[in-house]
Amino acid sequence: MLKFFHRMASPKYFYQFTGKLIPWLGIACLGFMLAGLYDGLLVAPTDYQQGDSYRIMFVHVPAAWMSLFIYMVMATAGAIGLIWHIKLAEVMAISSAHVGASFTFLALVTGSIWGKPMWGAWWVWDARLTSELILLFLYLGVIALYNAVEDKRTAARATSILALVGVVNIPIIHYSVEWWNTLHQGPTVTKFDAPSIDLKMLIPLLLMAVAFKLFYAVVVLMRARCEILQRERNSGWVKELVRASS
Amino acid sequence: MTTANLSQAFMILLRRDLTLAYRRRSEMINPLLFFVLVTALFPLGIGADPTLLREVGPGIIWVAALLAALLSLDTIFRSDFDDGSLEQLLLSPHPLSILMIAKVFAHWLITGLPLLVVAPLLGVLLDLPGAAIRTLLITLALGTPVLSLIGTIGVALTVGLRKGGMILSLLVLPLYIPVLIFAANAVATSGAGLPVEAHLSLLTALLVLAVSLSPAATAAALRISLS
Numbered sequence: 342m343l344k345f346f347h348r349m350a351s352p353k354y355f356y357q358f359t360g361k362l363i364p365w366l367g368i369a370c371l372g373f374m375l376a377g378l379y380d381g382l383l384v385a386p387t388d389y390q391q392g393d394s395y396r397i398m399f400v401h402v403p404a405a406w407m408s409l410f411i412y413m414v415m416a417t418a419g420a421i422g423l424i425w426h427i428k429l430a431e432v433m434a435i436s437s438a439h440v441g442a443s444f445t446f447l448a449l450v451t452g453s454i455w456g457k458p459m460w461g462a463w464w465v466w467d468a469r470l471t472s473e474l475i476l477l478f479l480y481l482g483v484i485a486l487y488n489a490v491e492d493k494r495t496a497a498r499a500t501s502i503l504a505l506v507g508v509v510n511i512p513i514i515h516y517s518v519e520w521w522n523t524l525h526q527g528p529t530v531t532k533f534d535a536p537s538i539d540l541k542m543l544i545p546l547l548l549m550a551v552a553f554k555l556f557y558a559v560v561v562l563m564r565a566r567c568e569i570l571q572r573e574r575n576s577g578w579v580k581e582l583v584r585a586s587s
Numbered sequence: 588m589t590t591a592n593l594s595q596a597f598m599i600l601l602r603r604d605l606t607l608a609y610r611r612r613s614e615m616i617n618p619l620l621f622f623v624l625v626t627a628l629f630p631l632g633i634g635a636d637p638t639l640l641r642e643v644g645p646g647i648i649w650v651a652a653l654l655a656a657l658l659s660l661d662t663i664f665r666s667d668f669d670d671g672s673l674e675q676l677l678l679s680p681h682p683l684s685i686l687m688i689a690k691v692f693a694h695w696l697i698t699g700l701p702l703l704v705v706a707p708l709l710g711v712l713l714d715l716p717g718a719a720i721r722t723l724l725i726t727l728a729l730g731t732p733v734l735s736l737i738g739t740i741g742v743a744l745t746v747g748l749r750k751g752g753m754i755l756s757l758l759v760l761p762l763y764i765p766v767l768i769f770a771a772n773a774v775a776t777s778g779a780g781l782p783v784e785a786h787l788s789l790l791t792a793l794l795v796l797a798v799s800l801s802p803a804a805t806a807a808a809l810r811i812s813l814s
Binding site: 478481486495499503510514517518521 | 740748750761762765768772789793800804807812
């Protein structure tokens with residue numbers, strides 16, 4: 342097992358291994374997504390209160406979960422890269438940032454579309470919406486810093502530090518926003534998370550969550566492969582690859 | 588050659604930064620002017636109704652203080668980076684994180700403390716009650732060091748960049764949000780005559796957390812930026 346990880350840390354082996362892995366992950370992702378969408382849009386019962394518009398939850402909730410999950414992955418990979426100087430961890434961290442930002446944006450947009458029929462407004466300063474918005478800004482900060490630093494090795498290490506600082510701050514920001522919210526307007530906004538979700542609704546939700554995780558895995562590996570090719574463009578095996586394909 | 592021990596090094600660095608700032612006194616005024624100007628813009632923009640101003644005053648003053656702190660952040664490493672003394676600091680045998688505390692402390696004395704002097708004036712301009720102005724001073728005293736400490740991490744990450752300013756604000760402002768929330772709320776709450784101990788305790792907690800964690804992050808960031 343340890344040997345496997347050791348080999349995976351070599352960019353060349355990683356490139357070859359993920360090249361074989363990605364199609365399988367893609368097929369699994371497609372399968373889960375189709376099953377989840379079918380189950381969520383056609384099988385799951387209509388909500389007695391929210392009608393059919395609640396079905397956007399099957400995209401919204403997994404996207405919101407992913408937005409936090411990916412930040413944690415990014416920070417962990419960044420920490421690994423900083424501590425053990427593993428180049429591959431740095432690549433994974435920065436490849437995750439763009440995907441994470443996209444999921445956060447998706448969660449915000451779908452939440453807004455959901456909010457219009459439910460609250461009658463595109464945007465309310467609800468605690469969770471606000472902290473999600475701040476999370477988007479944190480992601481954009483990471484991406485902006487990475488793009489601004491010219492040497493990509495330094496850039497990856499700098500963004501790792503920023504991601505770690507963000508991780509310490511996320512709970513603080515989350516609770517301060519929640520507190521601010523209760524101080525300002527009180528619980529006027531009804532919370533969505535019913536404690537007892539119907540099993541028929543839970544199954545498609547979990548299917549979609551798995552599909553989103555797989556989708557993230559596919560996209561992040563594809564991005565990481567590109568990043569590796571770019572970084573290793575002067576190494577022997579990449580030149581070999583280019584010669585073989587041209 | 589004698590080498591200074593840690594506390595001597597701390598004091599030397601502190602004195603050096605204060606002397607440098609004293610020699611360029613006019614630069615110290617700029618963030619202050621900015622603070623006053625931004626606050627003065629709000630009544631012009633939203634109307635001079637005293638009840639409205641009293642309600643939004645705490646938020647306005649704190650947002651202005653936040654922006655003034657952000658604007659003055661860049662100076663903390665700029666000249667040291669340009670003349671190479673920052674690299675000398677990195678080479679010193681003392682732990683960089685402790686030296687960073689000295690730098691941030693000096694920077695706060697130069698840019699943060701003056702905000703406290705002007706703030707009561709702004710409070711009067713926005714018609715805040717006396718209790719609120721007193722709380723405003725306490726929150727500024729507790730909050731602006733946190734802004735300096737967190738902001739320095741951002742400066743350390745962007746110090747080598749040519750156009751670091753815009754990115755700096757993108758990095759640092761989201762991290763400032765908790766301070767803004769607790770501080771502005773405390774001022775508003777005390778204006779309404781309610782107790783604010785909880786807010787102040789939380790602000791103090793943020794300060795303790797920032798003092799203990801951010802110098803290490805700043806030191807790590809500097810080593811990466813200057814490598």
